[in-house]
Amino acid sequence: MGDSRCYWITGLPAAGKTTLAMALNVSLKQGGVATALLDGDELRKGLCADLGLTNADRSENIRRAGEVARLMVDAGLTVVCAFVSPFEKDRQRVRGLFTPGQFTEVYLSTSLQECARRDPKHLYERAKAGALTGLTGWDSPYEAPAHPDFTFDTQCTSTEQMVGVLLQSIQATAGA
Amino acid sequence: MGDSRCYWITGLPAAGKTTLAMALNVSLKQGGVATALLDGDELRKGLCADLGLTNADRSENIRRAGEVARLMVDAGLTVVCAFVSPFEKDRQRVRGLFTPGQFTEVYLSTSLQECARRDPKHLYERAKAGALTGLTGWDSPYEAPAHPDFTFDTQCTSTEQMVGVLLQSIQATAGA
Numbered sequence: 001m002g003d004s005r006c007y008w009i010t011g012l013p014a015a016g017k018t019t020l021a022m023a024l025n026v027s028l029k030q031g032g033v034a035t036a037l038l039d040g041d042e043l044r045k046g047l048c049a050d051l052g053l054t055n056a057d058r059s060e061n062i063r064r065a066g067e068v069a070r071l072m073v074d075a076g077l078t079v080v081c082a083f084v085s086p087f088e089k090d091r092q093r094v095r096g097l098f099t100p101g102q103f104t105e106v107y108l109s110t111s112l113q114e115c116a117r118r119d120p121k122h123l124y125e126r127a128k129a130g131a132l133t134g135l136t137g138w139d140s141p142y143e144a145p146a147h148p149d150f151t152f153d154t155q156c157t158s159t160e161q162m163v164g165v166l167l168q169s170i171q172a173t174a175g176a
Numbered sequence: 177m178g179d180s181r182c183y184w185i186t187g188l189p190a191a192g193k194t195t196l197a198m199a200l201n202v203s204l205k206q207g208g209v210a211t212a213l214l215d216g217d218e219l220r221k222g223l224c225a226d227l228g229l230t231n232a233d234r235s236e237n238i239r240r241a242g243e244v245a246r247l248m249v250d251a252g253l254t255v256v257c258a259f260v261s262p263f264e265k266d267r268q269r270v271r272g273l274f275t276p277g278q279f280t281e282v283y284l285s286t287s288l289q290e291c292a293r294r295d296p297k298h299l300y301e302r303a304k305a306g307a308l309t310g311l312t313g314w315d316s317p318y319e320a321p322a323h324p325d326f327t328f329d330t331q332c333t334s335t336e337q338m339v340g341v342l343l344q345s346i347q348a349t350a351g352a
Contacts, residue, residue, distance in 0.1 A: 034252065036250075046243045060226075064223060064240070068244055071244060074212075075213075076210065
């Protein structure tokens with residue numbers, strides 16, 4: 001229980017956040033860790049269904065996600081969070097809810113070009129066509145983390161490799 | 177994991193909600209159940225710190241608490257919630273987030289007179305003196321549950337008895 005922690009995965013839409021979060025979640029569970037997965041798209045269907053895409057609402061979305069992650073870590077869960085979370089101050093505020101070492105910020109630095117090429121939800125396609133506004137990375141800002149714990153470019157690193165690095169880092173910390 | 181569930185304890189301020197929640201939480205943990213405790217006062221320091229005491233804010237407070245409980249139950253935790261939650265429609269909305277049998281509404285029917293006599297947080301004292309407005313049961317409405325799963329008057333039933341009844345009911349359900 002004392003080892004419960006929060007992984008916070010940030011990056012552009014289609015950077016691979018949910019894919020990494022799901023794989024990390026599965027590996028943690030296989031290792032006997034009690035986990036929860038918090039995903040931006042999912043949270044906006046429930047807890048944050050009242051919020052829009054203004055900067056203030058994006059900040060509130062991340063504030064709530066962080067508070068829920070904090071409550072879950074308090075309850076002994078290791079929480080894997082996948083949120084675009086475009087603003088540095090919002091991510092830093094979430095980090096501040098945890099003790100040092102309990103929060104791991106993972107930045108997926110996948111380029112805009114690659115995210116727009118993948119585009120599984122057709123967001124970039126719609127933005128290009130003018131049918132969608134406020135898409136992070138396209139016409140809404142994304143502030144790259146200043147001091148992430150890990151940075152991965154998913155064009156160079158496989159999901160398995162990322163999960164391996166993240167799990168190994170925890171084992172190293174636990175053994176220290 | 178499949179047996180994770182939500183206990184929702186409602187009643188007037190000072191009815192004994194937190195006392196029962198903490199005792200139930202301890203007993204569940206002793207039985208090997210992974211649990212979380214969600215308390216109204218605590219949530220208002222974090223997730224719901226932006227909310228006041230208007231009827232709309234009280235409803236939003238309960239909506240968020242219910243969504244967090246739902247996420248926690250999804251993650252395999254049994255969640256014990258202690259909230260005044262004065263409005264029937266808000267409690268019913270929370271119930272609707274769960275499958276039948278997964279949500280147990282516990283109504284502490286402790287009388288206003290007894291709550292005002294206990295008054296551990298001096299809320300009723302301040303309300304009587306005109307220093308506090310909007311106190312549920314005093315000058316803000318409390319709608320008693322129409323169909324609670326359990327009703328206890330804490331003047332007649334000890335905490336141990338209530339916990340026993342609640343745990344026994346789950347064992348009976350599990351064995352059915």
